Amino acid sequence: MKTYPDRLLKRVNEFEFPAVDIFVTTADPILEPSIITMNTVLSLLAVDYPSDKLALYLSDDACSPLTLYSLVETIKFAKLWVPFCKKYNVQVRAPFRYFTPNSTPLEDDSLEFQHEWETMKNEYGDLYKKIVVAAQRPFTCDLDSDFADFCDVNRSDHPAIIKVISGNTYLPHVIYISREKNPKDHHHYKAGAMNVLTRVSGVMTNAPLMLNVDCDMYANNPQVFLHAMCVVFHYKNDQDFGFVQFPQAFHDGLKDDPFGNQLTNLAFLINGVASIQGMFYAGSNCFHRRKVIYGLSPNDKINTAEI
Template sequence: MVMENKTSLPLYEKIWVKHTFSRVMDSFTLLLLFLLLAYRVSSYNNHNFSCFVAFLCESWFTITWITTMSTKWTPAHTKTFLDRLLLRVSDSELPALDMFVTTADPVLEPPIITVNTVLSLLALDYPANKLACYVSDDGCSTLTFYALVEAAKFAEIWVPFCKKYNVQCRAPFRYFCDEAMANNNDLPQFKHDWLKMKEEYEQLSSKIENAAQKSIPCQLMGEFAVFSQTQARNHPTIIRVIRENKGISDVMPHIIYISREKRPKQPHHHKAGAMNVLTRVSGLMTNAPFMLNLDCDMYVNNSKIVLHALCILLDSKGEKEVAFAQCPQRFYDAVKDDAYGNQLVALPMYIGSGFAGLQGIIYAGTNCFHRRKVMYGLSPPNEIQNAKKGQGFTNGTFLSEKETMQKFGTSKGFVESATHILEGITSDLHKSLDLEAASKVASCDYEYNTAWGKQVGWLYGSTSEDVLTGLKFHTKGWRSELCSPDPIAFMGCSPQDNLGQMAQHKRWSTGLLDIFLSKHCPIFGTLFGKLQFRECLSYIWITNWALRSIPEICYALLPAYCIITNSSFLPNKVSIIQITYYKNCCLSSKHLICM
């Protein structure tokens, strides 16, 4: 009876946090903004142009503050129960997981960083025969492929070492830089093995570093021969199985390298296009019901993170409602002052947890566990179990075989795998690693006249494809959950200079504004979809991030404008004091210059 009760308990719990003081202060700020607007309206006849501009700016600030308050009002986080999961599901019954790592430039994203991300994924505390690691190289770099081949050899000894001694941080470059980690185990055998592993990793790093200094990293023979006539933006599909899992007794997952076909006159859709290729190739090869995507600079910091995420995705309620589980971004390279705010401390703490208390956290583009059938266009609730073989199920409608091929493409193998996922068939997922069929679905013209990028997979039309794709799921009625176990799941590196930060913010701001001004605008999602009202306000808050600069700059320039035109946008008594102060400052500066 006790065992039955434990197996019927929920696998995770959502905990709402009450920030009473924060709510009071936020409400007081909103009251002040309303009083200011009331003053503007009541004294409208006495106002000039500067007052009108101030009124417009203050109205924008009020609307922005309302959306901010709505987002922050009910923060929440989740607590997962691994013991309940392990009681309910045995190791042999755990679902398979396809892991995607994306990289695009071997200069901006050094292969040694990508290698560490891959090594940390290979060493997860999860059955190796249930894992497959796919690395997407949009730069078609021989160096990246060479680094992965060498890393696979090192992984043969690294993975058993991590699992034998229960190593927490499984990215070698972080593990070996902390000498304290070598002293947390007093066993003589551990110290011997630790020194050996460190020496092996240093040799791996030296090989990759030496290869990076050469124009051609290695001899273009054998498995490297395919790179002899390739260019970064003009090459055929390259797919190579670097390491194949042999079965239950094998300690290493699949490792598969993918560089999708690129042609100068063909649209590639940036990261969204790469993610859709990964989805199709993995659907043909391993077809796991769940997918994890990581940027190449994010490594696993919690080796049990897959189990934590499955507590959410396999829960009886979560299985019907949750589309994806998003882990927060944290960074290991924190600087003392962080003048540029690259650590994103406040955003996930306040806004992120606020999203989690609504319809769900936004999709951040990395550190995210996806449900494959949702990525294929399935809408909640899940009623696919009784679907007939040979038919697809999407948006509550059964599709014929012809319609399914028009939706997913002309590859019969992929259509069959997609149909199995939509029907809930998860047995016999490890297929033969057919490189010829995989190359076909990774070609430039495969997506023509299909639903890829529109209804299926990662959506096209914005450089912030992550937020757009998550918005699509929420508009359909799915929820998402914030997965934040202790220790933190993933760690990464952030821009260390102003130029890198500006480039990143430019991409975010333009991409988010594209979403707000497009047919995917969150307002339409509430009016014509299933996007909840407060979730809509939160999406409005984040997609209007770039527009906020306009009223902020205008408001900041108003004092200078008022001095030049001898006008005021503040109440009379205050404005006289203000203008007198600015005039005195100007006269003093002029006097000093003359002296």
């Protein structure tokens, strides 16, 4: 299906954009460097979509104060980065891809843009240094700080930690979650984290659509949400679809992709899963209808008081 977000924007008076809860999952701030996760977060906070319709939940399965610290510092930077991206219609809104070592403003760019570009690059450089330095030394927990919950915590045995980082002014809501873990109960890896994200978001924001991405999957198109909405609004009844999934593209892969890892098209979404001719969910880059995840009938209404 070909989508036309520009046509969609011309018809905004005919419908209301649905809210979307965004889930970003990470399990280890060292194996999955926090700066990469934060670039994913920044790219999603800066998408072309009403900010009051978005909430971003970061799931930290390592229960790491480094991840929380990185997120807090990232939101400070996002207050500069998001307006900059929207003012100048930046197309790649993950700073580590936008500010490449050899990137510079064009000579015919305005002086105002060149000045703001240089300022933004320096601000991102400061954020990068803060996160990298914090990752290289033991994180001290102060009982009087926001990190008190992490003092003497075992990543495999701890109560739930939930913190609201941003309260939706001109940025989307941003919520940090480290789910409860108990060595007596299997945590079911990413699937378990997704279940917790679904339940917590159902109580806090309860958006009808949920997008899940891995920590190293940034949005390379600021209109990705609008493309998804073109598909959503294509169906007259919302019960006619369960999810909208995007392909993946990988950087730094082997030349000519001999093993077909790029997944640049959806040919791998084959029919016939579980003998019901259903489409295959690839595990990420996917907008789900909340009702489908809850296993409700298409005509059932969600009562948040009963979640």
